[in-house]
Each structure stands twice: as C-alpha cells, then as structure tokens.
Amino acid sequence: MSRRSFSLGVTASVALFPVGISSSHAKSHYESLLEARTNGAPLQSGKISLTMPDLAENGSLVPFTIKVEGDAAHVKAIYVFAPLNPAPEVGQFYFTAESGEALVISRMRLGKPQDVVAVAEMKDGIFYTTKKHVKVTVGGCG
Amino acid sequence: MTKPRVKVPKSATVGSIIKIKTLIRHNMENGLRKNKKTGKKIPRKLINNMTARFNGADLFRADIGGSISANPYLAFNAKIDVAGEFEFIWTEDGGKTWVAKKKIEIK
Numbered sequence: 001m002s003r004r005s006f007s008l009g010v011t012a013s014v015a016l017f018p019v020g021i022s023s024s025h026a027k028s029h030y031e032s033l034l035e036a037r038t039n040g041a042p043l044q045s046g047k048i049s050l051t052m053p054d055l056a057e058n059g060s061l062v063p064f065t066i067k068v069e070g071d072a073a074h075v076k077a078i079y080v081f082a083p084l085n086p087a088p089e090v091g092q093f094y095f096t097a098e099s100g101e102a103l104v105i106s107r108m109r110l111g112k113p114q115d116v117v118a119v120a121e122m123k124d125g126i127f128y129t130t131k132k133h134v135k136v137t138v139g140g141c142g
Numbered sequence: 143m144t145k146p147r148v149k150v151p152k153s154a155t156v157g158s159i160i161k162i163k164t165l166i167r168h169n170m171e172n173g174l175r176k177n178k179k180t181g182k183k184i185p186r187k188l189i190n191n192m193t194a195r196f197n198g199a200d201l202f203r204a205d206i207g208g209s210i211s212a213n214p215y216l217a218f219n220a221k222i223d224v225a226g227e228f229e230f231i232w233t234e235d236g237g238k239t240w241v242a243k244k245k246i247e248i249k
Binding site for chain 1: 211
C-alpha cells in the first residue's frame with residue numbers, strides 16, 4: 001500500500017478511539033445517576049451509616065435508617081440508591097442546621113437482592129458512602 | 143382519603159433534638175404494576191416530595207420516587223430552640239398537595 005493511504009488509515013483509526021475513555025463498559029443507569037449527584041467526586045468511607053435487615057421477607061416494604069455523624073449543619077444531603085431497581089434512585093434527603101442530627105428513616109421497595117448504597121454530601125464538598133447487602137425473598141417493584 | 147399523620151412531641155427542652163414521624167396513605171404507583179383483570183399497566187402516580195418547615199423556615203426536604211414503599215413513612219430530626227409550629231407538605235406528580243401542621247411548646 002502507498003505511504004499516503006497507510007497514514008490516512010492510521011489517522012482514521014486513531015480518531016475512532018479518542019484519548020480519555022476510561023471505562024471499559026457502558027455506564028449502568030445507577031452509575032449515571034450516582035455520577036449526576038456526585039459529579040464524579042471520590043466517595044470516602046466513614047461518617048454515614050445505613051441500617052437495613054439482612055433479609056427482607058417482603059420486598060415491598062424494606063425499612064432503612066441512615067445517619068450522618070456530627071452536626072446536621074455540615075450535611076447538605078443524603079442520596080440513597082437501590083442499583084438493581086427499575087428506579088435506582090430511592091430518594092434525596094436535604095438537611096438544615098435546624099435538623100440537629102442528619103437522620104432519615106423510611107421504607108423502600110427492593111425488586112431483587114442487592115447492595116443498597118447511601119451517599120452523604122457534606123457542605124464542604126466531601127462525599128461519604130456506605131452500603132448494605134439486602135437479600136429479598138419476594139421482590140417488591142411491580 | 144389520604145390524610146397525612148404526623149407525630150411530634152407536645153413539648154421539648156431548649157436545644158434538644160426531637161424525632162418527627164410522618165406517614166401518608168398513598169399507593170405510590172410506579173407505573174410498573176398491571177391491573178390483574180385488564181392486563182393494562184396502572185399509570186404512574188407518585189408523591190415526589192415532602193417538605194417540613196418550622197416557623198416558616200425550611201427544616202427538611204425529601205425528594206422521593208417509585209422505589210419508596212406505598213404509604214410513605216418518613217422520620218427525621220428537628221433541634222428545638224423556640225416554641226412554634228411545624229408545617230408538612232406532601233406533593234404528588236401533577237401538583238396536588240396535602241398539608242399537616244403541629245405545634246410544639248418549650249418545657
């Protein structure tokens with residue numbers, strides 16, 4: 001092949017794979033939603049706790065309790081995800097200094113066994129995360 | 143018949159943190175359930191927000207969706223420095239709202 005057609009071929013193949021692609025798989029719906037909340041910030045461990053049963057007998061009604069240590073004045077929000085649910089974002093909970101301590105208790109639907117994820121966004125821009133694996137006997141999403 | 147219920151202590155000492163419990167009866171239709179007789183999907187109809195205020199100022203806000211169980215229960219804290227009134231507002235897709243109010247005294 002001529003030198004010109006070889007270099008055109010090389011240029012074309014470089015253009016198809018631009019520098020910067022870091023993931024080797026398409027983002028899941030959950031991953032896109034998490035990124036939208038955190039803007040890709042690193043998620044540290046600590047400060048946030050997520051309490052849920054090890055086994056949910058009824059996937060329609062699975063209790064959860066989330067707390068963030070310290071004064072609620074430092075907490076902007078808590079984001080909760082059930083990554084394998086049809087609606088992976090369970091809720092976003094926003095606090096004020098008047099909250100005292102950041103706490104939210106509620107109940108979620110779980111369609112199948114999975115790691116439920118909780119993320120705290122602090123007012124200083126730091127994110128903390130924790131997760132809890134919940135087994136489900138009867139799925140509760142529909 | 144979706145009248146919300148709220149539990150707030152009648153009084154609290156200055157600086158104490160109280161727990162507020164709220165419950166509203168609502169099917170939280172996520173649009174995935176089918177009518178067993180017709181086989182048609184039941185349309186999505188969700189409560190998407192609950193906002194709590196104290197003496198007119200925002201206290202706590204919850205944005206929720208189809209992964210929250212029917213009859214949404216939400217409990218959260220409030221630090222009490224003065225007597226006053228809580229207001230709780232639930233909003234459904236389409237804009238319908240329900241409101242509940244509770245007073246608290248200082249002991």
